[in-house]
Amino acid sequence: MTLNDTAHGDVLVVRVEDSRIDAARAPEFKTAMIERIDRGHVRLVLDLSKVDFVDSSGLGAIVSCLKRIGPRGNLAVAGAKGAVAKLFALTRMDRVFPLHASVDDALKSVAG
Amino acid sequence: MTIRTTLQMLTGVLALALVVAVGGQLLAQANARFEAQRLYAHDSLRGKLLLLGSRLGEERGRAFVILRSAETSEEFVRRLRAARAGVDLTLEATLAEVRRRQDLLSRPEAIRATLAAATDVLNALREDVDKAREAGDEPRSRRLANRWFDTVTDLIASIGSLRLSLLQDAPLQDTALATESRLRRALGLMGEHMGRVRARLAAADGVDSAAESRAFDEVARDLGAATLALELTDERQILGLRPGIADAMNAVRKEFDGVFRPAALNLLSNLRQGTRVPGTGERWFEAATGSIADVDDAQRTLLRSSEGRLRDLEAAGERLMAMWAGLLAAGLLASAGVMLIVRRRVIEPIEELSAAMLRLAENDLDVKLPRPKRRDEIGAMQTAFRTFKANAMQRQRLQRERDALNESLARAYAQLRRDLEAAAAIQEALLPPNGRLGPLRHVGLFRPSSVVAGDSYNVIRRPNGAVAFFQIDVAGHGAPAALVSVASQNALAQAALGRHGDASLAVLAKGINSDWPDELPYFTMVFGEVDPVNGEGRLVQAGHPAPLIVSRDGSRRTVGEGGLPVGMISEADYDEAAFRLEEGERLILYSDGLTEAEDAQGRPFGEQLPALIKRHANADAEQLLEAIDEEVRRWRGSDDLDDDLTVLVIERTTDREVA
Known part of the structure; x- marks a missing residue:
């Protein structure tokens, strides 16, 4: 699992470089994200523009991150497309965290 | 081929080669020793025969003088008996020598036959001489005297031939020995001719002047022959021989040139001129016998020298033989030692290791490995085998543990699988x-x-x-x-x-x-x-x-x-x-x-x-x-x-x- 971090002020943009977040990769993804959150990065943009597929484990991992942040900060997801966007729509993730087409849009929402 | 066979064969071949090489030397030395003994036997016999010839020469002379003279002194007759006894004694000693050495002589029978024939002829002649003297018939005695002289001279010549044939049977390769032999022959010839001169001059009485004149010619020839024989014993030949020989030869030369020859020439000259002094014959005879004794002395000196040399040769042969025999024994002992050491230190440990190795290869880990007590390559191999066995035992133990673990895992997995399948059946039933x-x-x-x-x-x-x-x-x-x-x-x-x-x-x-x-x-x-x-x-x-x-x-x-x-x-x-x-x-x-x-x-x-x-x-x-x-x-x-x-x-x- 390769994650690429870019700091924008107090917001950390984490780009997932792998094409899948599935049962095999979800635990590792979750650990890496939790580690960032515990370091104090509570304003996060998760850039999924390179991800083609997320399964139920991956979805669970993303929601776990959100729960970990809790009221201290927030998490936005950017660049979800195709099967990933469909899954988010099916599971109504828009009710859980903001979904944005681009990282820039997401940055605005998180910073605000 | 096993290492045991190879090493034993190699050691065996080496030992065999040693036996063959040293055995050959030993055989050669034994032959040389036998040859030295043979040479000694022949040489010693020739010495006896020389002595016999010399004694016969004296008897011939004395009997000849007695047969020719009307009156001879009692002393002269007594000396004839002594000379006869000397001849008989020498003959007996010679025959005894032939008997003793007959295994070493080339043809002992021929020698015995020659000597027996000579003895017979001599005894017959002696009888005639004694009878003639008893009869007192002077003309008969004088006739017998000539026959006696010629026959005994022939006997002496035949003994000389016997000596020559003995020399041919056992020729002398050694230079010094050959020289000594030549000197002895020359001295023998010289003595014989001196003996003839001695007898003829002592017996001259002027009775038959024609016959006497012929006898004087003979004397001159014999004197020449003796001189020639002496010249053969050239001083150059004597160089390198023992000092005693040179002394004896010088004595012979001095006696002959200084005493015998001038006296003989002087006597001959007087006799030719008809000057005769009674009793001169006997005196001359005794004086000449003294000169000839010098020749005989030289002969004995030479004989002793030759015998010494031959004894030395024989002893050297025996020493070499002993040395080679010792070498052979040492070599065989060394071979046996090598065989024993190779067996103890190499073959047996290797066979033991090889047997243990084969059992190890068949996974028989109960095999007892030899304890390494040595610091050489075999010790290293023994140590390596012990390590190998220890590793194999550890591997076996680990394998057993792994097998047990795998088995329990398989059991656990099967149980899980059964549980899961049962759970699946329940799930499907729901x-x-x-x-x-x-x-x-x-x-x-x-x-x-x-x-x-x-x-x-x-x-x-x-x-x-x-x-x-x-x-x-x-x-x-x-x-x-x-x-x-x-x-x-x-x-x-x-x-x-x-x-x-x-x-x-x-x-x-x-x-x-x-x-x-x-x-x-x-x-x-x-x-x-x-x-x-x-x-x-x-x-x-x-x-x-x-x-x-x-x-x-x-x-x-x-x-x-x-x-x-x-x-x-x-x-x-x-x-x-x-x-x-x-x-x-x-x-x-x-x-x-x-x-x-x-x-x-x-x-x-x-x-x-x-x-x-x-x-x-x-x-x-x-x-x-x-x-x-x-x-x-x-x-x-x-x-x-x-x-x-x-x-x-x-x-x-x-x-x-x-x-």
């Missing part, structure tokens, strides 16, 4: 069998990706006649998902049966969601209800793919706007979606395991689904599910699935009869 509830027919497809599944579904008739249905997909799969699946199925079944009247499904879902323990994985579901009489229905979609309603003509529509999975966000709200199932229409619920089943290129099966459903719009629901199952297998290229796959079809039949 699913409703395909069947009919009034006009509603329901058919299910259930394919776990492992033995047990996180997917589940159920169709239940409520007490008020409505038919409740649900399909669940627990996040993840395998045993944990299966357990959660059973729990959630139970929760939903309880909720469906325990609901009061027309209470909202959304509220029900919200209740289940908020009660769901945080520790359990979330699940997606479709939870709904349909009135079998009019087909009116409602459902809650919670993160699960939206159900399809398919008509007989192949047209389709989805129900539901999506929703949060159950157990993910405890505060979540859910929406209820209404639908109406017309007669002949099918409600199709499926888990994402169907749409996300990927082919080898990673393409999801979902895109194939609408066309497949449309193609089977008029077929039986069972046929539709069979087709889906078959197509997914073909799509995957195998029977394996990454995720559990579940499809539930609820069909509103056109059959008006309500059960």
Whole structure:
């Protein structure tokens, strides 16, 4: 699992470089994200523009991150497309965290 | 060929080569020693024969003088007897020598025969001489005197020939020995000629002047011959011989040149002139005998020297023989020692190691290995073998442990597998069998990706006649998902049966969601209800793919706007979606395991689904599910699935009869 971090002020943009977040990769993804959150990065943009597929484990991992942040900060997801966007729509993730087409849009929402 | 055979053969060959080489030397030395003994025997016999010749010469002279003279002194006669005894003694000694050395002599019989014949002739002549003297017949005596002289001279010559033939039988290779031999022969000749001169001059009495004149000529010739023989003993030859020989030869030369020869010439000259002094003959004879004794002395000196040399040769041969024999013994001892050491230090340890190695190779770890006590290569090999055996034993122990571990793992795995299979059987038993509830027919497809599944579904008739249905997909799969699946199925079944009247499904879902323990994985579901009489229905979609309603003509529509999975966000709200199932229409619920089943290129099966459903719009629901199952297998290229796959079809039949 390769994650690429870019700091924008107090917001950390984490780009997932792998094409899948599935049962095999979800635990590792979750650990890496939790580690960032515990370091104090509570304003996060998760850039999924390179991800083609997320399964139920991956979805669970993303929601776990959100729960970990809790009221201290927030998490936005950017660049979800195709099967990933469909899954988010099916599971109504828009009710859980903001979904944005681009990282820039997401940055605005998180910073605000 | 074994190392034992090779080493033993090599040592054997070396020992054999040693025996052959040294044995050859030993044999050669034995031959040389025998040859030295033979030379000694021949040389010694020749010495005896020389002495015999000299003694015979004296007897010949004395008897000759007595036979020729009218009067001889008593002393002279006595000396004749002494000379005879000397001859007899020498003859006996010679014969004894032949007997003693006959094994070393080339032809002892011929020598004995010659000597016997000489003895016979001599004895016959002596008898004649004695008779003639007793008779006192002077003319007869004088005739006999000439015969006696000539015959004994012949005997002496034959003894000389015998000496020569002995020399030819055992020729002397050694230069010094050959020189000494030549000197002895020359001295022998010289002595013989001096003896003849001595006898003839002593016997001259002037009775027969013509015969006497011839005898004087003989004397002159003999004197010349003796001089010539002396000249043969050249001083150059004597150089390199022992000092005693040179002294003896010088004495001979001095006596001959200074005394014998001048006296003989003087006497001869007087006799030729007719001057005769009575008694001169006997005096001359004794004086000449003294000169000849010098020659005999030189002879004896030479003989002793030769014997010494031959003894030295023999002793040298014996020493060499002893040396070679010692060498042979030492060599054989060394060979035996080498054989013993090679056997003890090399062959036996190697054979022992080899036997142990073969047993080790056959995995016989009980084999006793020789204890390494040595610091050489064999000791190193023994140490290496012990290490090898220790390693093999450790390997064997580890292998046994591994085998035991594998066996217990296999047992545990088999137990787990049996448990899982039993769990799967239970899980499958929880699913409703395909069947009919009034006009509603329901058919299910259930394919776990492992033995047990996180997917589940159920169709239940409520007490008020409505038919409740649900399909669940627990996040993840395998045993944990299966357990959660059973729990959630139970929760939903309880909720469906325990609901009061027309209470909202959304509220029900919200209740289940908020009660769901945080520790359990979330699940997606479709939870709904349909009135079998009019087909009116409602459902809650919670993160699960939206159900399809398919008509007989192949047209389709989805129900539901999506929703949060159950157990993910405890505060979540859910929406209820209404639908109406017309007669002949099918409600199709499926888990994402169907749409996300990927082919080898990673393409999801979902895109194939609408066309497949449309193609089977008029077929039986069972046929539709069979087709889906078959197509997914073909799509995957195998029977394996990454995720559990579940499809539930609820069909509103056109059959008006309500059960």
